[in-house]
Amino acid sequence: MSEIRPIEWTNGTLKLLDQTRLPSEEVIVEAHGYLEAVNAIKTMQVRGAPAIGVTAAYAVAMAAKELNIPDRDTFLQRLEEAGVAIKAARPTAVNLMWAVDRMMGFAKSEADTNSIKERLLAEAISIEQEDEAINRRMGSNGKDLIPDGGSVLTHCNAGALATAAYGTAVGVIRASWEDGRRFKVFNTETRPFLQGARLTAWEFKKLGIPSTLVVDSAAGMLMRRGEIGCVITGADRIAANGDTANKIGTYTLAVLAKENGIPFYVAAPISTVDMNLTNGDEIEIEERSSNEVTEFHGIQIAPEGVAALNPGFDVTPAKYVNAIITESGVARPPFIESLDLAVKSVS
DSSP states (O other), X not given: XXXXXXXXXXXXXXXXXXXXXXXXXXXXXXXXXXXXXXXXXXXXXSOSHHHHHHHHHHHHHHHHHHOOOOOHHHHHHHHHHHHHHXXXXXXXXXXXXXXXXXXXXXXXXXXXXXXXXXHHHHHHHHHHHHHHHXXXXXXXXHGGGSOTTSEEEEOSOOSGGGSSSSOSHHHHHHHHHHTTOOOEEEEXXXXXXXXXXXXXXXXXXXXXXXOEEEOGGGHHHHHHTTOOSEEEEOOSEEETTSOEEEETTHHHXXXXXXXXXXXXXXXXXXXXXXXXXXXXXXXXXXXXXXXXXXEETTXXXXXXXXXXXXXXXXXXXXXXXXXXXXXXXXXXXXXXHHHHHHHHHHO
């Protein structure tokens, strides 16, 4: 299978596959400074919690490179300010905060500004490489959960485009397919930004895995008919008790799956687990522009001036989640215990 790599660091430039232009165009945008990387996150040219984390790591490295301040303390103070701006790009994805905090920790461990710059670039590259390795382990850990001869439904995009490579939920589907299992794949459109229609369908086509695109509101009908064997999604933040924030519409699918006796799985790296949050009510939910709802490619599709609600994410309570697939294994309820063990295993 051909590898999809949405992020590439080349000769001091961060190259990103512009996901707002897919599937009609495959365009690479270049970020030459950290604010350009922040803008790429804000505008969803790069998206998906792990991919945002990798981009944020490179953004910190670029911010350090831009600072020509010999005094170490002043340098770190200015770098902290840049880190705050990077963290503010998208508030829900915990990987963004995790990556910035990890980078700042390494910056503070170095003795002088030159060594800080060198160390941060090395760490950003390491975070990118780690992400692919983590995703491949996740795929291996979760592949047996996909029923051979059955079917799977996924929501939004949790493939290579949402990571450094390979993907989370789509990575589990891919690993199962590569292992020889054959099953039907369904993916939702994911309104209003259509990540499923534009990105996930594009990825499955690139991977050679047959898939069927379904209207978001058709998922319940398919479940009632017995056409869905399991549901698997990614996550942008997971609380200590297993409550999971993911793309808007995930909660609806989880409730429908529970009602129809269908297992609901989440695939996410340990870096997505926020043990500082007791439950999902503490997760900040990003509110995006109403234009994404009232317009499509700049064309007005709703009455002028109509109010539109556009939360980017919702929270699925842990009681609807059968398992959380991580790089260290498959966590099952009670998640307050299994996630704690998973986090400690990689810390």
